[in-house]
Each structure stands twice: as C-alpha cells, then as structure tokens.
Amino acid sequence: MKVSFISPEIKDGQIKSIAILPVFKGAKLSNAYKDYDKLSKKRVSSAAKAGGVDGSAGKSVQIVGPEGTKTNRLLVTGCGKLADFNAEKFGAQVTKTMLMSGETTLIIHLDGHDLTPTDAAQAALGAVLAAYRFDKYRTKLAADKKPSLKTVKIAVENPAQARKAWNNFYGPVGEGTNIARDLVMEPANKLYPTSYAARIKKMETQKETMGLKVQILGEAQMAKLGMGALLGVGQGSPRASQLVIMKWSGGKKGTKPVCLVGKGVTFDTGGISLKPGAGMWDMKGDMGGSAAVVGAMHTIAARKAKANVIGIVGLVENMPDGKAQNPGDIVTSMSGQTIEVQNTDAEGRLVLADALWYAKEKFKPKAMVNLATLTGAIITCLGHEYAGLFSNSDEISDQMQTAADNSSEAVWRLPLNEAYDKLIDSPNADMKNITVPGAGAGSITAGQFLQRFVGDVPWAHLDIAGTAWKASRTDPREPSWATGFGARLMNRWVADNYEG
Numbered sequence: 001m002k003v004s005f006i007s008p009e010i011k012d013g014q015i016k017s018i019a020i021l022p023v024f025k026g027a028k029l030s031n032a033y034k035d036y037d038k039l040s041k042k043r044v045s046s047a048a049k050a051g052g053v054d055g056s057a058g059k060s061v062q063i064v065g066p067e068g069t070k071t072n073r074l075l076v077t078g079c080g081k082l083a084d085f086n087a088e089k090f091g092a093q094v095t096k097t098m099l100m101s102g103e104t105t106l107i108i109h110l111d112g113h114d115l116t117p118t119d120a121a122q123a124a125l126g127a128v129l130a131a132y133r134f135d136k137y138r139t140k141l142a143a144d145k146k147p148s149l150k151t152v153k154i155a156v157e158n159p160a161q162a163r164k165a166w167n168n169f170y171g172p173v174g175e176g177t178n179i180a181r182d183l184v185m186e187p188a189n190k191l192y193p194t195s196y197a198a199r200i201k202k203m204e205t206q207k208e209t210m211g212l213k214v215q216i217l218g219e220a221q222m223a224k225l226g227m228g229a230l231l232g233v234g235q236g237s238p239r240a241s242q243l244v245i246m247k248w249s250g251g252k253k254g255t256k257p258v259c260l261v262g263k264g265v266t267f268d269t270g271g272i273s274l275k276p277g278a279g280m281w282d283m284k285g286d287m288g289g290s291a292a293v294v295g296a297m298h299t300i301a302a303r304k305a306k307a308n309v310i311g312i313v314g315l316v317e318n319m320p321d322g323k324a325q326n327p328g329d330i331v332t333s334m335s336g337q338t339i340e341v342q343n344t345d346a347e348g349r350l351v352l353a354d355a356l357w358y359a360k361e362k363f364k365p366k367a368m369v370n371l372a373t374l375t376g377a378i379i380t381c382l383g384h385e386y387a388g389l390f391s392n393s394d395e396i397s398d399q400m401q402t403a404a405d406n407s408s409e410a411v412w413r414l415p416l417n418e419a420y421d422k423l424i425d426s427p428n429a430d431m432k433n434i435t436v437p438g439a440g441a442g443s444i445t446a447g448q449f450l451q452r453f454v455g456d457v458p459w460a461h462l463d464i465a466g467t468a469w470k471a472s473r474t475d476p477r478e479p480s481w482a483t484g485f486g487a488r489l490m491n492r493w494v495a496d497n498y499e500g
C-alpha cells in the first residue's frame, strides 16, 4: 500500500478515487464535505440525511458515481465524538471496507476537524495494517479476490508534518508489524532455522535497515558456549539450530544496550511428548516471539532510533526422532544449571534459558525483555486479548504497561514468587522443565523457569501464546491469522524509555 499525505483542497476528478468524508457527532462539517455537497448539488447532504448519518459511529452511506463530481465514490461515515476518535482504527476500518472495491485509490479526508499530523500518520498506519495480505502461495486467486486498493492518501491541514511523523515513526511501525506477520504466516517447510537466519541476515544489506549488524551462531558455536538446553530441543530435527543476534547501535557509544529476546521454534510438534494432531498446524507460528523481535528491530533500524538495542532469537525445530531427546533427559544449560526435561513439549523455556543467559553475559544489558508463545495456559487465563506479563522489576513492568497503552497491544501482569519457583525443583537436577502435576499455574511456573536465567537484570517476559495469532481477535488492523503482536510494543517501549 502506497501512502501519501495531501493538502485538504478537493481535487475533484484529478484523482480517480473513493473519497472518505467523516462526520462527527456534534462537530462542524468539513470543507471537503461542503465542497462535494456543492458540486453534487446537495447529493451528499441529502444522502446523509436519508441514511441517518448524523455523526453516530457506524452509520454511513456510500454514493457511487455522484453526479456533478468526477470522483468515483463518496463514503460519508459517522465517527462518533471527535474526542473519542481513534484515527488508526478509522483508517483500518475504511481500508478494510474498500480493499476489494475495485477502486485503486482511497482519499481519507481528515481535514477540517482540528486533527493533528500524528492523527493523519496513525490513520495511514491503520490503512497499512488493514491492507496486509499473505497471498504468496495462492496461485489460483481470482482477480476479484485480490485487493484493488493500491494507494491511500490522507488529506490533512499540515501534510508536511504528517509525512514527517509517517517517515520517522509510523511508517516503520507498519513495516515492522507486517514483517513479523510475514514470518509467522510462513509454513515450517519454508521457514526453518537456517532459512530464517538467512532472511534476517538480509536486513544487513536492505536499504531501510542499513546499519543493522547481524551475527549467526551455528550448532558448533553454541555447543562451545555450552548451550545444552537450546541444542537439546533441536536435536531431533534434521534442520540445524541457529542463534541470531541483531545489533542496532544508534545510541551513545558505551551506553549499555537493552536486549529483546525471542522464542523461535519454527515448528513445535512437542517432540517425543508429541502433541495431538488436531490443530497442530498452528505450531508453525511457535516462532511468533522471534518474529516480534525481528519486526521490532526492523522498525528501530528503519527509524534510526537513538538507542542501543540488541535482538536475539533462538531458532530451532522441535521434532520427534530417534535422535530426539527423551522425557527424563538431563541437559546442562549455558548457565551451568542442569535441567531435567520431563516434557519435551515444554521446549520454549529451554531455548530461552540459553538465549537469555547469553544476552545477560555477552551484553550486560540495562534491561531485557523476552517474547514467547510459551504456554497454552496463558490462553486459559487471558484468552486472546492480553499477553501475559511477568517481571522481576516493577519499573520495567510499569514501562511495559505504558508502552502497551500507547501501542494498542495489551498486556496483563501476573505474579512471580518463591512458592511458585519451588514447583520446578527436581530431585534429579537443578530444576525440571514442567511443574508438579496438578499444581496449575502453568504460565507462572514457565515464567519462574525463565527467571532462573536472568540473574539481576531487570527483565520482563511476555507470554504471547494467545495473541501472536488469532482465534477470535476481530480488530480491522489485524486482517490475517498472524497478528505480528509484540513488534510495535517493543518499538514503543524502546522509544519511550531508552532513547535520546
């Protein structure tokens, strides 16, 4: 989707398009509305009246081929009260409505209502998110099932400033989210650890992310570092495990970085503790945490963030095999701590154990956050609306809550404490990777497990098993199965707390 910002004067007929004319409850009509009304000899106002468009949200009329004007269509749409207006959602909603309309250009008139350049940029972000598609493997898609919209133009009083907000922030946010979606959508025969790593490596030479440095560690290097927990998970797969490190050094030289760490299980069969067949195909998305990290690193690099940020993703495939690890196996993690693997399906925490420890030892970060589709239990707990937030620091937790409020990706904090921690003690090793049978709190004990690998670093863990892809999310900004959840949240968290 091409995005541009234009000045408010209507250029009737010069741009073949659908023009969107928002009407707010209790607010004056825009000049664009009045201009079109005049040109069409009151067709706009009479249609609005007949359709009951009084500014109430959800009430709208479409005028196709309005006489007297050269525009293709007008959509006059009620948006509720100006004070409650969410430009991003609006941009998404109208884009969703018009995506297959046959028209190629959409003009959203935000002028005439004292909306800000930021509102305009956010409307464009909504449009870009709503227009997302993953059609690359559909060779027989009929022409009328393909999106027709190619361009969205936002009309606003100060297009130059809106363009600046777009280029410096919201555009890169849209790209990062859609990149995360692309990764989650890919099936596991296309996206596996080495192909995934190669894709990340490409970011080094892409124009948008110029300056980002990417390092890939293979199995031999990880073995040397002692990453027995991560390597144990990938052991049953013919595909080699990878650890990928992305470095963005936009901050002051010498300031400690923040680390974003992602679970990248490119397919989770459960291993020898095999999952049931029904719905197992969703486990191609078990790398959603890593996708959020890659998407966030794209955004951070593309907007040239003045911060030092390291992204680390542990990429493995969890397969049952003669070479796979068995329940009861004991592995030694990079930290030196030993783990009894009672269930090979609790593999994400094993991957993160080594990735987090590596992040802490290698980069001595100011703070670190990990994202993971870690537990089915978080879906029981929070469904598909909130990601679970766990933290050893009230400060980081508060930062995360605020970033969530500012990025419309919701999080809800759950507790960690010593009593939960005890549940993962093992008589055979330093710990086991699942809790005591019947103890419940499966998402919390997974969090306790991770906490054993972060030392004193202020840290947060986001369990995104319910939000990385959708069973029931209906937001127009999330048109595909993969939501890209976490990419914009991480970008926001960095922007709000670690820049400048």
Ligand code: BES
Binding pocket: 268, 270, 286, 343, 345, 346, 347, 348, 373, 374, 375, 376, 377, 434, 435, 442, 465, 466
């Ligand atoms: N990847 C799954 C968690 C998951 C489940 C993500 C459903 C998205 C949707 C994870 O590796 C897993 O299998 N967790 C187990 C842990 C259990 C064995 C302690 C689970 O949640 O059942």
Ligand code: MN
Binding pocket: 268, 270, 344, 345, 346, 347, 348
């Ligand atoms: Mn699993």
Ligand code: ZN
Binding pocket: 265, 268, 286, 345, 347, 348, 373, 374
């Ligand atoms: Zn998993």
